[in-house]
Amino acid sequence: MRTWLMNRRHDPERNAAEYVSGELTARARRWFERHILECDDCWREVLLGRFGRRMAEDAREPVPPGLRDRVRAAISLSAD
Amino acid sequence: MPQREEHEEFLHATMGAMDLVYNLARRFTNRSEDTEDLVQETYLAAYRAWKEQRRPRRVEPWIGTICLNLGRSRYRTRTRRPVEVSIEDRDFRAPEIGDPEAAAEAAMDRQALYEAMERLPEEQRVAITLVDLGGLSTAEAACAMGTPRGTVLSRLHRGRRGLAALLWAEVRGVEER
Numbered sequence: 001m002r003t004w005l006m007n008r009r010h011d012p013e014r015n016a017a018e019y020v021s022g023e024l025t026a027r028a029r030r031w032f033e034r035h036i037l038e039c040d041d042c043w044r045e046v047l048l049g050r051f052g053r054r055m056a057e058d059a060r061e062p063v064p065p066g067l068r069d070r071v072r073a074a075i076s077l078s079a080d
Numbered sequence: 081m082p083q084r085e086e087h088e089e090f091l092h093a094t095m096g097a098m099d100l101v102y103n104l105a106r107r108f109t110n111r112s113e114d115t116e117d118l119v120q121e122t123y124l125a126a127y128r129a130w131k132e133q134r135r136p137r138r139v140e141p142w143i144g145t146i147c148l149n150l151g152r153s154r155y156r157t158r159t160r161r162p163v164e165v166s167i168e169d170r171d172f173r174a175p176e177i178g179d180p181e182a183a184a185e186a187a188m189d190r191q192a193l194y195e196a197m198e199r200l201p202e203e204q205r206v207a208i209t210l211v212d213l214g215g216l217s218t219a220e221a222a223c224a225m226g227t228p229r230g231t232v233l234s235r236l237h238r239g240r241r242g243l244a245a246l247l248w249a250e251v252r253g254v255e256e257r
Contacts, residue, residue: 013233013234013237013238014230014233014234014237016237017218017233017234017236017237017240018218018233020237020240021211021217021218021233021236023217023218045237045241048240048241048244048245049237049240049241051240051243051244052239052240052241052242052243052244053212053240055193055196055240055243055244055247056197056208056209056212056213056239056240056243057212057213058190058193059193059194059196059197059213059243060099060103060213061102061103061106061194062099063098063099063102064102064112064116067098067102067116067119068095068098070116070120071095071098071119071120071123072091072095074120074123074124075087075090075091075123075124075127076087078124078127078128079084079086079087079127
């Protein structure tokens with residue numbers, strides 16, 4: 001599994017982005033989770049990435065009341 | 081297919097993506113009227129494509145791409161936005177507080193969060209919106225943004241890191257006041 005990291009540049013940003021996004025394969029994820037225990041750079045990027053992702057999710061703005069109806073009406077009009 | 085049926089089918093397939101479209105539209109517009117106009121334009125453009133039998137395999141990346149293209153061409157508002165800050169030289173050391181996440185959450189309000197998001201460079205905001213808010217994979221976001229996946233990963237991570245930095249700066253500011 002070490003080849004997963006050896007075959008690519010040691011890139012804490014990219015690794016953390018893939019890990020935090022849940023896009024590593026199960027094997028790569030297990031390897032990376034062991035790796036971050038020894039690599040301060042990757043560990044720091046994972047912490048920042050996780051925190052930033054949580055903040056990003058909290059920045060979701062609700063669709064204003066009435067907008068769905070407005071869009072439905074516009075589609076209905078254009079369908080006629 | 082009768083027009084009525086087609087239009088119902090379109091609405092059924094796409095209304096669930098409005099949350100993504102709305103938040104994506106917010107990345108290009110400051111005024112709520114403009115945001116709502118962009119959402120409506122996106123849906124009308126998507127409906128025209130739908131009627132021409134251009135049906136997507138997954139609605140979210142498809143309608144997200146339409147919104148992105150319209151937003152970029154019509155509502156680019158760089159001049160009206162707060163000055164974007166470079167996050168490359170910011171201090172990313174963990175703050176000297178016991179639980180930075182809890183402290184951050186306690187100290188900031190939602191407005192601070194929106195403002196932090198606004199201060200990120202546009203491409204980072206878009207990557208975050210597509211992936212973290214819209215649930216697209218980074219490959220789908222790359223397709224929508226017309227960039228390699230590696231670029232999306234980089235924008236995504238820098239955007240997340242930037243949000244973390246801006247909000248920690250906010251917390252430090254609150255503590256100092």
